[in-house]
Amino acid sequence: MYTDQINIAETHWDVLVIGAGNAGLCAAITAAEAGCSVLVLDSAPRDMRGGNTRHTRNLRAQHDAPTDVLTESYSLDEYYDDLLRVTKGVTNESLAKMTLEKSAELTGWLGARGVRFQPALTGTLNLGRTNAFFLGGGRAMLNSLCRHAEGLGVVFRYDTEVSAMNLDDGFCEGVTLGDNTEVTATKVIATAGGFEANLDWLAEGWGDAAQNFLVRGTPYNKGVVLRSLLDQGIKPVGDVDQCHAVAIDARAPKYDGGISSRIDGVPFGVVVNKHAKRFYDEGEDFWPKRYAIWGRLVAAQPDQIGYVIVDKIGAGRFMPSVFTPISDDTLEGLAGLLDLDPQTLGQTVDEFNAACPPAPIDQSILDGKATSGLNPEKTNWAAPIAVPPFYGFPLRPGITFTYMGVAVNDKAQILMADGTPSPNLFAAGEIMAGNILGQGYLAGIGMTIGGVFGRLAGGSAARMLNKGTGE
Numbered sequence: 233m234y235t236d237q238i239n240i241a242e243t244h245w246d247v248l249v250i251g252a253g254n255a256g257l258c259a260a261i262t263a264a265e266a267g268c269s270v271l272v273l274d275s276a277p278r279d280m281r282g283g284n285t286r287h288t289r290n291l292r293a294q295h296d297a298p299t300d301v302l303t304e305s306y307s308l309d310e311y312y313d314d315l316l317r318v319t320k321g322v323t324n325e326s327l328a329k330m331t332l333e334k335s336a337e338l339t340g341w342l343g344a345r346g347v348r349f350q351p352a353l354t355g356t357l358n359l360g361r362t363n364a365f366f367l368g369g370g371r372a373m374l375n376s377l378c379r380h381a382e383g384l385g386v387v388f389r390y391d392t393e394v395s396a397m398n399l400d401d402g403f404c405e406g407v408t409l410g411d412n413t414e415v416t417a418t419k420v421i422a423t424a425g426g427f428e429a430n431l432d433w434l435a436e437g438w439g440d441a442a443q444n445f446l447v448r449g450t451p452y453n454k455g456v457v458l459r460s461l462l463d464q465g466i467k468p469v470g471d472v473d474q475c476h477a478v479a480i481d482a483r484a485p486k487y488d489g490g491i492s493s494r495i496d497g498v499p500f501g502v503v504v505n506k507h508a509k510r511f512y513d514e515g516e517d518f519w520p521k522r523y524a525i526w527g528r529l530v531a532a533q534p535d536q537i538g539y540v541i542v543d544k545i546g547a548g549r550f551m552p553s554v555f556t557p558i559s560d561d562t563l564e565g566l567a568g569l570l571d572l573d574p575q576t577l578g579q580t581v582d583e584f585n586a587a588c589p590p591a592p593i594d595q596s597i598l599d600g601k602a603t604s605g606l607n608p609e610k611t612n613w614a615a616p617i618a619v620p621p622f623y624g625f626p627l628r629p630g631i632t633f634t635y636m637g638v639a640v641n642d643k644a645q646i647l648m649a650d651g652t653p654s655p656n657l658f659a660a661g662e663i664m665a666g667n668i669l670g671q672g673y674l675a676g677i678g679m680t681i682g683g684v685f686g687r688l689a690g691g692s693a694a695r696m697l698n699k700g701t702g703e
């Protein structure tokens with residue numbers, strides 16, 4: 233029988249996986265390889281499958297020596313130090329260490345299932361040593377995993393939203409679909425992403441500002457599964473306003489704009505708010521270490537809008553965004569095009585220029601070329617904005633994914649409010665990322681968390697079903 237002829241509601245599945253992104257596919261494949269019957273449900277249509285995973289480029293992996301896809305070494309200690317620095321210690325130490333340790337296996341595991349890697353791309357985020365890049369990006373990676381999963385007999389249903397998780401004291405009896413049918417399985421793995429596409433839920437943490445957020449990824453991660461779990465006594469983890477958010481071009485679409493709308497020009501000019509005033513040190517640190525704070529910074533400004541202003545020289549220092557910059561030969565003209573007060577913008581830039589140190593700047597190092605006498609100062613790469621044409625990029629907060637999720641243990645079992653594990657519920661990926669990421673972000677760790685916990689969830693489910701697993 234073709235798999236699309238199977239009546240999924242009349243079949244009792246060993247393992248039900250909710251969400252066909254990286255985490256869900258790693259879980260489904262692991263369970264299927266152990267001999268489980270596996271159904272994967274995804275609310276997106278087939279051509280939009282793979283949630284936020286479609287947009288990814290790489291994953292961060294520990295390695296003690298160069299591998300076929302990673303250069304030099306990236307020790308466990310260094311990785312853990314990096315994580316502690318960005319999260320400021322808000323992480324579950326034992327789960328975090330386990331995740332980083334297991335990250336070492338991921339490229340080999342994925343490679344054996346058809347995923348191909350490529351040398352790191354050059355650009356502003358220099359990650360060649362620490363991160364393995366997917367050849368063809370996240371979509372190609374997903375297609376390989378889907379093909380492998382289908383070959384193992386995993387059944388996929390797209391356009392199929394899980395609207396409720398049917399729990400009885402932490403035991404999942406099944407799930408209800410959008411059309412009110414029920415699907416049952418012995419083990420259920422929640423990999424349905426965060427709630428970043430649910431602006432009303434985001435408003436619980438951000439207030440009305442959330443309506444001005446642009447969602448960089450899938451419109452389908454609305455947190456329906458997460459909400460249903462939390463409403464039924466599952467232990468939450470993480471704060472509602474913690475997320476990964478970057479500054480993206482305000483002209484990007486509301487959903488699914490992906491990586492190309494990111495604006496990398498911040499360190500090479502000034503950023504002003506709608507009152508044409510600067511509000512933060514644009515040169516605080518190298519951009520790969522700072523890009524993920526600018527979403528929050530812009531979100532805190534009036535009407536959640538900002539503008540990067542650079543001149544001809546600055547514009548040559550970063551990778552352009554997909555949108556054509558707004559430009560004019562005079563600052564006054566640019567201010568008019570950006571709807572900023574020309575006088576105030578002129579004054580902001582004049583003051584900035586007057587506070588800049590002698591040229592030149594060196595963008596390859598933290599050059600300490602700082603302004604003096606401004607509030608806030610720009611502490612590196614401060615060069616006058618003086619050579620026309622002048623360029624402006626409007627900025628909005630672009631939310632990548634949320635961190636509030638369900639608490640899990642080291643077998644990827646979902647925990648009840650009192651800390652006891654559910655007998656048959658597991659989670660992986662964004663929906664539990666807050667166990668590792670209390671705040672902050674380390675580029676590439678989203679896919680690492682999903683890969684490690686996806687494999688754990690699929691392996692734990694299979695083991696509890698007494699199915700053979702090498703995991």
Ligand SMILES: Cc1cc2nc3c(=O)[nH]c(=O)nc-3n(C[C@H](O)[C@H](O)[C@H](O)COP(=O)(O)OP(=O)(O)OC[C@H]3O[C@@H](n4cnc5c(N)ncnc54)[C@H](O)[C@@H]3O)c2cc1C
Pocket residue numbers: 250251252253254255256273274275276281282283284285286287288289290291292392393394395423424425426448449450452453454455456457489490491631632633660661662663675676677678679680682
């Ligand atoms: C633009 C962008 C670039 C990124 N780049 C990187 C990168 O290079 N490296 C990195 O590590 N991370 C990156 N991330 C983060 C990364 O995408 C996520 O951490 C990772 O993909 C999460 O995987 P997941 O399987 O948990 O969720 P997803 O891949 O989002 O999959 C969740 C799936 O669940 C489905 N779903 C949701 N609700 C339901 C429901 N109720 N019923 C059924 N199905 C449902 C969705 O349709 C979706 O297919 C990026 C994110 C974005 C947006």
